[in-house]
Amino acid sequence: xxxxxxxxxxxxxxxxxxxxxxxxxxxxxxxxxxxxxxxxxxxxxxxxxxxxxxxxxxxxxxxxxxxxxxxxxxxxxxxxxxxxxxxxxxxxxxxxxxxxxxxxxxxxxxxxxxxxxxxxxxxxxxxxxxxxxxxxxxxxxxxxxxxxxxxxxxxxxxxxxxxxxxxxxxxxxxxxxxxxxxxxxxxxxxxxxxxxxxxxxxxxxxxxxxxxxxxxxxxxxxxxxxxxxxxxxxxxxxxxxxxxxxxxxxxxxxxxxxxxxxxxxxxxxxxxxxxxxxxxxxxxxxxxxxxxxxxxxxxxxxxxxxxxxxxxxxxxxxxxxxx
Amino acid sequence: xxxxxxxxxxxxxxxxxxxxxxxxxxxxxxxxxxxxxxxxxxxxxxxxxxxxxxxxxxxxxxxxxxxxxxxxxxxxxxxxxxxxxxxxxxxxxxxxxxxxxxxxxxxxxxxxxxxxxxxxxxxxxxxxxxxxxxxxxxxxxxxxxxxxxxxxxxxxxxxxxxxxxxxxxxxxxxxxxxxxxxxxxxxxxxxxxxxxxxxxxxxxxxxxxxxxxxxxxxxxxxxxxxxxxxxxxxxxxxxxxxxxx
Ligand SMILES: Cc1cc2nc3c(=O)[nH]c(=O)nc-3n(C[C@H](O)[C@H](O)[C@H](O)COP(=O)(O)OP(=O)(O)OC[C@H]3O[C@@H](n4cnc5c(N)ncnc54)[C@H](O)[C@@H]3O)c2cc1C
Numbered sequence: 281x282x283x284x285x286x287x288x289x290x291x292x293x294x295x296x297x298x299x300x301x302x303x304x305x306x307x308x309x310x311x312x313x314x315x316x317x318x319x320x321x322x323x324x325x326x327x328x329x330x331x332x333x334x335x336x337x338x339x340x341x342x343x344x345x346x347x348x349x350x351x352x353x354x355x356x357x358x359x360x361x362x363x364x365x366x367x368x369x370x371x372x373x374x375x376x377x378x379x380x381x382x383x384x385x386x387x388x389x390x391x392x393x394x395x396x397x398x399x400x401x402x403x404x405x406x407x408x409x410x411x412x413x414x415x416x417x418x419x420x421x422x423x424x425x426x427x428x429x430x431x432x433x434x435x436x437x438x439x440x441x442x443x444x445x446x447x448x449x450x451x452x453x454x455x456x457x458x459x460x461x462x463x464x465x466x467x468x469x470x471x472x473x474x475x476x477x478x479x480x481x482x483x484x485x486x487x488x489x490x491x492x493x494x495x496x497x498x499x500x501x502x503x504x505x506x507x508x509x510x511x512x513x514x515x516x517x518x519x520x521x522x523x524x525x526x527x528x529x530x531x532x533x534x535x536x537x538x539x540x541x542x543x544x545x546x547x548x549x550x551x552x553x554x555x556x557x558x559x560x561x562x563x564x565x566x567x568x569x570x571x572x573x574x575x576x577x578x579x580x581x582x583x584x585x586x587x588x589x590x591x592x593x594x595x596x597x598x599x600x601x602x603x
Numbered sequence: 604x605x606x607x608x609x610x611x612x613x614x615x616x617x618x619x620x621x622x623x624x625x626x627x628x629x630x631x632x633x634x635x636x637x638x639x640x641x642x643x644x645x646x647x648x649x650x651x652x653x654x655x656x657x658x659x660x661x662x663x664x665x666x667x668x669x670x671x672x673x674x675x676x677x678x679x680x681x682x683x684x685x686x687x688x689x690x691x692x693x694x695x696x697x698x699x700x701x702x703x704x705x706x707x708x709x710x711x712x713x714x715x716x717x718x719x720x721x722x723x724x725x726x727x728x729x730x731x732x733x734x735x736x737x738x739x740x741x742x743x744x745x746x747x748x749x750x751x752x753x754x755x756x757x758x759x760x761x762x763x764x765x766x767x768x769x770x771x772x773x774x775x776x777x778x779x780x781x782x783x784x785x786x787x788x789x790x791x792x793x794x795x796x797x798x799x800x801x802x803x804x805x806x807x808x809x810x811x812x813x814x815x816x817x818x819x820x821x822x823x824x825x826x827x828x829x830x831x832x833x834x835x836x837x838x839x840x841x842x843x844x845x846x847x848x
Contacts, residue, residue, distance in 0.1 A: 290761055351760065353730065353740045378760050381718070381742040381776075385730025388696060389703075394811025395695070395727055411815065417722055420620040422818045429811035465739025466769040469755075473763035481761075485848065509848055520779070527745050527780035528759050533616050533721050534640050534779050542847040553616045556721075559820070563845045565837065566826070576826050581840060585831025597838035598848075 282317050283309040284369035286360060287332060287340075288379055289322045291473065296438075297375040297482050299335045303443035304436050305373040306336025307402055312371070317341060318450065319363045321348050321356060326452060333450030335443050341367075341455040347464075351379070355463040357386040362457040364391070364431070371410070376435035377481065384433050395433035396425050398537075400440050418533045418556030437560075438481050439539050480529065483512035485542045488531060488558070490516040492547020492568065492587060496524035501591045502546065508598045514538065516548050532557035547587050550575025567591070604658030604751070607709060608646045609702055609716040609728060610677055611639040611692070612670045616721060622817045629722075629817070638673050641717030643680070643784050645777035649715060650681035650785075652749050658712075659683045663705065665690055665698045671800065678795035679787035685798065690805035693813075695723075699731030700808035707736060712771040713754065718743050718778040729776035739773040745780030 285305035288298040302318055309316040318337040320329060322344060329340045343359050360383055364372065372387065374380035376397050388395045400422065401413035409428045415437065416423045427434075480486065487506045489499060499513065506513050513529060520530035531538050533553040539560035546567045548554060555578050558564065566579035567590050576582045583590050614620075615635040623630045638646070649660050661684045662677040664670050674685040688701045706714060716729030726742075733740030745764075746757040756775060757764050787795075829837045841848045 288761065295761060351765075353733070353742065357734070378743060378758075381726045382730065382740065385695070385699070385727040386734040386740065388727060389699070389731040389734035392696075392809060392811075395725070396812055397726055398724060416724060416817070417620045418724070420819075421622070422820065424815045424818075425812050426815055427812050429809070465773065466741065466767050468765050468767055470766035471760075471763065472765070473760075477762065479762045517779070521783070527778075528764065530779055542841065542845075556616070563841070563847050565841070578823060579826045580824070580845070581837060582826045582828050583831050583834055583837060584828065585834070590831055590834045593834040594838055597835040601838055601842060601848075 281370040282315050282367045283312065283371045283373065284363060284367060285316060285318050285337070285373040286379060286383065287318045287320050288375065288377065289320055289324050292324060294320070294324070294328060294332065295479070295482060297377060299443055300438065300441045301373050301375040301436050302332055302335040302337050304402070304441050308371055308373065311402070311405055315339065317363070317367050317369065319343070319360055321359055329452045330449040333448040334445045337450040340450045340452045342452055343455050343457065345456055345459065347459050350468045351382070352464050352466055353382040353386055354465050355459055356383050357390065358459060358463050359457055361387060361390055363455065366455070370431050372431070372433045374433070374435040376437050380435040384435055388433060391431045392429055393431035393433050394427040394429040395435070396427055397435040399434050399436045403434070415560065419537060419560045420556055437539065439484065478510060478512040480512045480514055480536055480538060483538070484540050485509045485511035486514050486538050486540045486561070487511050487544045487546070488514035488516070488548060489519065489546045490548030491518050498588070499525065501595065505544070505591065505595050505598065508595065508602060516554050545575050545579070546591060548575055549573050550578055604653065604656050605709065605711045606649045606653070606658060606660050607706055607711040607714045608642065608649055608660065608662045608677070608682065609714065609732070610642040610646065610662050610664050610673065611717070611720045612636050612664070612666055612673050613639045613720050613722045616640065620819070626816045626818060636673065638676060639717050639720045640784070641719065641777055641779070644779065644781050645715035645717055646677055646680060646682060647784050648747055648777065648781040651782060656749070656751050661686060661709065661711070663688070663702055665692045665701045665805075667691060674800055675795045676787070678798040679791040680785055681791060683798060685800040687800065687802050688805055689802050693810040695725040695727035695812070696731060697808050697810040699728045700735065701805050702728065703732045703735035704806045705803060706732060713749070714772070714774040716774065716776045718776045729774050733774040736772070736774070739769050741767060741769065741773065741775045743778050744775045745778050747775065747777070747781050
């Protein structure tokens with residue numbers, strides 16, 4: 281029975297996290313000796329759909345009904361469950377993101393399917409059950425969990441897998457489902473997309489600032505660093521609470537969990553709730569005036585110093601490096 | 604206006620995470636238990652709206668008797684009634700099946716859950732309840748308003764946000780940003796003792812995801828310090844040694 285993967289459509293492109301999910305799905309399919317089928321919703325160039333084959337998809341089911349232009353958990357769940365029915369898939373893969381949190385649980389209820397999220401490793405398949413490694417306690421621990429339902433849903437952590445790319449092309453099949461008014465429950469009245477910014481959960485480099493930066497205007501130097509490194513910006517909770525930065529940038533136990541290759545903590549003390557959301561990062565750099573700040577215990581590289589002197593010097597060095 | 608808030612019991616966020624019984628059980632020794640912070644944000648926002656529009660706020664928890672102090676804490680913050688479904692929460696599907704069963708009886712205008720709990724982080728309970736009830740579900744809401752007829756809220760999508768309107772009944776899972784938690788007043792604490800807490804028995808439901816064992820991540824190596832006077836060297840190390848830029 282096939283492995284189905286939901287590939288996000290981010291306004292006409294497929295984000296890296298979704299490509300990672302496709303690649304992951306193809307690994308699971310190989311283990312099961314079956315095919316990988318991607319589901320994509322909304323307008324997208326045929327060439328992009330075919331290129332999902334590069335990441336391991338054999339087939340792409342493309343649902344492009346105009347009614348699906350707005351993301352509604354009810355209509356999108358109808359579509360994915362239609363794809364499950366038509367393909368007989370019994371493992372469904374998502375990237376662990378907004379879509380998986382909206383569609384995954386609804387599918388779980390509809391199909392009596394167990395769901396594992398924040399998944400970090402490939403599954404061990406043993407008969408009808410599947411065992412998989414995920415993070416729990418905001419990255420403070422791993423858990424090996426077994427999903428025992430007939431249909432299984434897996435949401436994969438972004439940045440946890442690097443796809444091997446081939447030149448295979450996927451077969452693209454247009455698909456549709458009859459949607460009625462009862463499949464829609466909400467109205468989207470405004471969309472505000474910051475398309476020129478790197479998405480925080482997908483970013484490989486994150487530049488994060490804390491209360492030590494003293495004022496919203498001081499983020500200019502962090503933005504400059506982020507621009508040069510193709511990085512996303514982030515912040516600690518009090519910074520978002522004070523309105524210096526939007527809440528969507530707040531990382532930590534009650535905010536977003538990130539696992540970039542490189543995390544810069546600038547003027548951040550390193551409270552346990554903050555570390556919870558960032559300790560999956562490969563390299564952590566701390567810049568802090570206080571040599572006793574707990575962030576240095578979590579850091580790989582540290583500078584004990586004033587951010588207002590250190591960051592401009594780093595920016596100059598990055599400029600030189602970039603040539 | 605009738606509102607239901609799903610609340611979970613989690614270890615305080617400062618808890619040192621360790622395991623026992625050959626790494627198969629979470630070590631609860633000396634753990635301080637709290638209402639899941641995102642659930643508390645949801646509860647507090649519902650109370651603010653109730654203060655403007657009137658109504659009744661019910662909190663619901665799937666747990667054994669040891670969760671009752673947290674239900675009383677929710678009363679002290681401002682919830683009016685509580686329902687405890689007397690069962691050990693095993694996985695998201697089981698918990699959500701219980702909540703959906705009893706929520707159907709309640710005629711709630713809207714239901715809040717936290718986006719996820721800070722321990723198991725399943726991020727599923729709200730969505731499963733919504734599907735069982737056949738109502739709209741909005742995941743991850745950092746801003747919420749309700750005028751008595753229509754709710755207007757923001758939700759975060761990859762790389763941006765959307766403003767959404769939806770009419771009751773619906774379920775929203777709440778995240779940081781909706782409001783700040785409140786410290787219960789003396790009056791709230793006094794009245795918490797006498798507010799009605801109903802205990803009901805669980806219904807038959809499946810449980811599909813089980814933890815076999817836990818593992819702590821390997822300890823971090825030492826921090827390598829670069830002198831502030833020589834900050835440029837850090838970029839060199841990140842480029843040539845760590846190879847991350
Ligand atoms: C239930 C709960 C949940 C929480 N969830 C989160 C969460 O998700 N995320 C989160 O971040 N926090 C969270 N917190 C808050 C957390 O406990 C800390 O209060 C918070 O992380 C501290 O933020 P900060 O490091 O920016 O500020 P501070 O702790 O005030 O640290 C500021 C740092 O800046 C340094 N500094 C000052 N001036 C300079 C300078 N010129 N140059 C360089 N360094 C300087 C100081 O030495 C200090 O270390 C939570 C708390 C609770 C109770």
